[in-house]
Amino acid sequence: MALETEHKRLDPATVEAGIRAVLDEPRRGAYFIAERGGEPAGTLMLTYEWSDWRNGDWWWIQSVYVAPASRRQGCYAALYRHVHEAAKATPRVCGLRLYVEHNNAGAQRTYESLGMVDAGYRMYEAAIPRD
Numbered sequence: 001m002a003l004e005t006e007h008k009r010l011d012p013a014t015v016e017a018g019i020r021a022v023l024d025e026p027r028r029g030a031y032f033i034a035e036r037g038g039e040p041a042g043t044l045m046l047t048y049e050w051s052d053w054r055n056g057d058w059w060w061i062q063s064v065y066v067a068p069a070s071r072r073q074g075c076y077a078a079l080y081r082h083v084h085e086a087a088k089a090t091p092r093v094c095g096l097r098l099y100v101e102h103n104n105a106g107a108q109r110t111y112e113s114l115g116m117v118d119a120g121y122r123m124y125e126a127a128i129p130r131d
Contacts, residue, residue, distance in 0.1 A: 029062075032083060034075045041070035044079050049097075056094035059087050064098070064107075080114050099123055 022029045022045065029047040033040055045063040050056075061083065066075045087093040097119065100107050108118075 031063075032079055034066075034070075034079050036070055036073075036075070040067070042066035042075040042079055044076075044083070046083060051094055054094040056092040058095055058097050059083065059093055061096060061098040076110060077114060084114075 019031075022031065027048075029045050031043060031045050034042040043063065043065050044061050047060045047062055049058045049060055051058055061080070064076065064079075084096060087096055096116070098111065098116070100111065
């Protein structure tokens with residue numbers, strides 16, 4: 001998924017350990033999987049960010065992936081609607097956020113069609129290399 005959208009190669013062992021960390025420690029996040037015909041069709045992960053400004057949690061949508069055969073068929077929309085309804089039903093959740101590559105116009109259209117808006121922020125990072 002990272003290679004397709006961000007042109008980044010990920011270490012499979014690191015990714016597997018990261019997934020296990022979320023599954024083993026639910027405070028870190030949660031995964032949601034959409035199925036078609038009993039087979040995985042799409043996935044997203046939620047993580048949580050406390051906002052002192054809002055006295056609530058932002059739920060961050062991350063690691064979005066929809067299998068090529070399931071794209072443009074409502075798979076992501078179903079995942080998003082499920083998470084959106086869960087957020088509305090959960091006290092102290094102030095909203096949903098995600099980041100998207102600047103040149104991924106297709107994804108941006110999808111998010112906008114579901115009612116999301118460009119929040120006007122740029123993301124910066126300072127990666128810390130680990131061996």
